[in-house]
Amino acid sequence: MTPAPAFLGYARADGKVGTRNHVLVVPTVICAAVVAERVAAAIAPVGAALPHLAGCGQIGPDLTVTHETLAAYARHPNVGAVIVVALGCEQVVAQQIADAARHAGRPSHIVSIQGEGGTVRATARGIEIARELAASLDRVERAWCPASSMVLSVKCGGSDYTSGLASNPAVGRLADTLVDLGGAVVLGEIAEIMGAEHLLAARASTPATGAQLLRVISRVEAEAMALGVDIRGTQPSPGNIRGGLTTIEEKSLGATHKAGERTPLEDVVGYAAPITKRGLTVMDTPGLDVESVTGMVGGGAQIVVFTTGLGTPTGNPIAPVIKVTGNARTAQTMADNIDVDVSGILTTGESFDVAAQRLFTAVLEVASGRPTAAERLGHREFAIYRRNPTI
Amino acid sequence: MITAIVVHDRDNVATALEAIEAGQMVSAGHARLTAIDTIPRGHKIALRDIALGAAVVKYGSPIGNASSPIAAGAHVHTHNVASARGRGDLHPSQTARTPTDVGIP
Numbered sequence: 001m002t003p004a005p006a007f008l009g010y011a012r013a014d015g016k017v018g019t020r021n022h023v024l025v026v027p028t029v030i031c032a033a034v035v036a037e038r039v040a041a042a043i044a045p046v047g048a049a050l051p052h053l054a055g056c057g058q059i060g061p062d063l064t065v066t067h068e069t070l071a072a073y074a075r076h077p078n079v080g081a082v083i084v085v086a087l088g089c090e091q092v093v094a095q096q097i098a099d100a101a102r103h104a105g106r107p108s109h110i111v112s113i114q115g116e117g118g119t120v121r122a123t124a125r126g127i128e129i130a131r132e133l134a135a136s137l138d139r140v141e142r143a144w145c146p147a148s149s150m151v152l153s154v155k156c157g158g159s160d161y162t163s164g165l166a167s168n169p170a171v172g173r174l175a176d177t178l179v180d181l182g183g184a185v186v187l188g189e190i191a192e193i194m195g196a197e198h199l200l201a202a203r204a205s206t207p208a209t210g211a212q213l214l215r216v217i218s219r220v221e222a223e224a225m226a227l228g229v230d231i232r233g234t235q236p237s238p239g240n241i242r243g244g245l246t247t248i249e250e251k252s253l254g255a256t257h258k259a260g261e262r263t264p265l266e267d268v269v270g271y272a273a274p275i276t277k278r279g280l281t282v283m284d285t286p287g288l289d290v291e292s293v294t295g296m297v298g299g300g301a302q303i304v305v306f307t308t309g310l311g312t313p314t315g316n317p318i319a320p321v322i323k324v325t326g327n328a329r330t331a332q333t334m335a336d337n338i339d340v341d342v343s344g345i346l347t348t349g350e351s352f353d354v355a356a357q358r359l360f361t362a363v364l365e366v367a368s369g370r371p372t373a374a375e376r377l378g379h380r381e382f383a384i385y386r387r388n389p390t391i
Numbered sequence: 392m393i394t395a396i397v398v399h400d401r402d403n404v405a406t407a408l409e410a411i412e413a414g415q416m417v418s419a420g421h422a423r424l425t426a427i428d429t430i431p432r433g434h435k436i437a438l439r440d441i442a443l444g445a446a447v448v449k450y451g452s453p454i455g456n457a458s459s460p461i462a463a464g465a466h467v468h469t470h471n472v473a474s475a476r477g478r479g480d481l482h483p484s485q486t487a488r489t490p491t492d493v494g495i496p
Binding site: 160161162164165191194195196198199221224225226227228229230231232235241243244246247248249250253254346 | 396398406408431432433434435447449450452453454455467468469472473474475476477478479480481482
């Protein structure tokens with residue numbers, strides 16, 4: 001009998017499973033970002049900083065989203081311990097971020113730049129704590145965890161004609177397989193569902209979930225239209241258009257393939273909000289790659305499968321991002337960024353199912369600790385979705 | 392003969408896997424047709440005539456409408472297909488911001 005698919009992960013006290021075991025260094029505000037990056041760099045590659053542009057000058061929903069995204073990373077299963085680097089006068093509350101980690105069973109510390117007395121002392125104090133935390137995490141061992149404990153983010157970026165014809169359908173079969181095994185899949189980028197929403201809504205497990213999806217898409221479309229311009233030029237992007245994609249509808253129909261062909265849509269959630277259902281969840285993220293991946297990882301995805309036609313380097317500070325291309329030229333010209341080449345689907349007749357099986361093997365290996373191209377190259381992009389002005 | 396991929400039976404366009412010269416024969420699913428335009432690799436060729444305003448169909452779903460009449464064998468792209476979505480330029484909202492409202496004064 002074939003054993004059930006499993007990977008070597010980190011079983012957390014809160015029941016979640018990590019694929020990495022980082023010491024997360026969270027700046028509460030942009031003013032603390034440099035100190036946070038220096039602290040994390042001192043314990044690379046275990047240290048992971050979250051440099052961001054927000055944390056002050058924000059009101060209403062944006063401030064909430066910043067807070068919730070940082071807290072979501074602090075309790076993420078890929079994080080073993082947390083250091084919050086505060087300035088001291090900002091809006092984001094350091095204690096709340098530290099508490100999010102502690103409630104999830106992770107050690108957490110706060111270093112305040114104003115409290116410590118400047119950059120030099122705060123950096124030194126942060127590094128001292130970071131080294132102790134890194135040493136303690138080093139003693140934690142991986143254990144076999146079922147594939148059902150996986151939350152997989154599916155993403156595409158730098159799309160061209162091969163994305164919808166090869167890589168996205170292959171990832172879609174991987175998504176269906178993972179959901180069959182009891183796992184969860186999350187799809188973001190609401191603008192890139194525009195034109196394909198009828199297919200996803202028809203797969204909604206309840207009429208209310210389908211209606212919710214259509215509402216979110218209408219809102220994003222109305223926001224874009226309120227600017228009084230044709231969305232074409234950003235959706236699709238100039239590179240998408242050169243790569244053969246004519247309209248957002250065409251891009252969306254190709255992009256939506258990566259969410260599976262039959263898996264029911266179980267939930268629609270807000271940006272970086274917890275993914276609680278098995279099966280497919282749609283998250284309200286923008287189409288910008290880094291903001292989208294940041295949100296889906298915040299929701300709990302421990303691993304990202306990211307298809308690209310033109311090639312793109314995007315990674316994430318705490319989650320491995322596996323790059324997949326269906327474009328044979330890109331597999332060669334951007335070889336250092338690509339993890340899995342499925343261009344054989346178009347050139348040698350490799351079946352979607354065989355390609356999906358290779359992808360699943362890669363996902364289990366990476367989840368068990370094998371570094372991705374983005375990790376090897378130090379790609380740790382992080383950006384929080386912002387919709388309101390900075391005040 | 393150059394191959395172009397047809398994804399769905401309802402599609403009226405196919406995707407060229409290699410660049411196609413005008414006059415070349417193209418194999419697209421069950422169809423054989425002659426290209427009347429140069430079509431870059433990865434771009435689309437019309438499988439049959441598409442009338443002005445008619446839906447251009449790929450993956451079995453509309454990807455936009457023909458913004459000019461498209462003949463079988465023609466290159467199908469932004470010059471002759473209009474998106475039906477996110478067209479703030481066609482439906483200006485009362486709250487639309489002009490360029491002078493944003494950015495550097």
